[in-house]
Amino acid sequence: MNSKAIAYLRSLAHTLNPVVRIGNKGLSASVIKEIEVNLNAHELIKIKIQNDDRSVRESMLSEICEALKATAVHHIGLQIIVYRQATEPKIILPK
Known part of the structure; x- marks a missing residue:
């Protein structure tokens, strides 16, 4: 996924x-x-993690993405954003 799609x-x-x-x-x-x-x-969701350790949150994000074949969009503070395209996409990504 390119930077334009991530920004979108x-x-x-x-x-x-x-x-x-x-x-x-x-x-x-x-x-x-x-x-x-x-x-x-x-397709696009926001998840809140109640843990103060950034490395734990990053490992949870990578574990979620690996287990569900999703893409990590953003991680800021206690929130992470995850995207996975559906079989019938609702979100049209820019090219």
Whole structure:
């Protein structure tokens, strides 16, 4: 994915509210399932991670993207933005 598409997705995600919150127990199978359900429904989602350690949040982001074959769009503070194109895309990315 090129930088123009990433910038476009970041602009779309600006108005989104987090649909999944990851608490102190971390990334469990049920959390991954909930993220997958929301990716199927929306393609672009915002996730809030309740952990103060940046390296833990980055590892969760990479684990989410690897497990669900998604793309990390942005990571700022406690929020991450993840995108996965649906079989019938709702979001048309710029070329």
